[in-house]
Amino acid sequence: MVGTHAIRGSRVGSGPMGEAERGQRAPSVTVSYWCAHGHESTPTFMADGDIELPEMWQCPRCGMPAGRDRENPPEAVRVEPFKTHLAYVKERRSDADGAQLLDEALSAMRARGVGSGSS
Structure with a gap:
């Protein structure tokens, strides 16, 4: 009897969780950063009035510093x-x-x- 288990791999209570089960999602803001190679990084931060967003972010693709100005990305730090x-x-x-x-x-x-x- 191969293939007779219609819900194979599922457990009781493993259905999709909605916001009602997890609670309200905190308000957030997504900020774009660009490195000298043109890579865009879009980290998400909590949208709280007291939080100061960083001016620089490390590019996850190449490791270079990234800034918010797409036309003038920061220069690489000399090691x-x-x-x-x-x-x-x-x-x-x-x-x-x-x-x-x-x-x-x-x-x-x-x-x-x-x-x-x-x-």
Whole structure:
């Protein structure tokens, strides 16, 4: 008897839910945002007078920033490359400062007898 179950996969009480069962839907507003690639994003926000809508939104398709002005979308944010500890030190110190610090450290080590080659 294949195919005799007319309501196969259904459960009692699994009918479509209407607003009466879920309650009233909150008022909302849909806002359009455009990125530099021309993608449109339309997130929905709660329509409350106290809520301030964001000026920028991240495009879900390409990840670029999107704005509300279709003709002038925001520019891509420049991502700074990873810097090593040495790169940060070189930004703070000149070569002359580094040479002076090295001389001071070597003098201090020699005064303690470290690194002189004697055991």
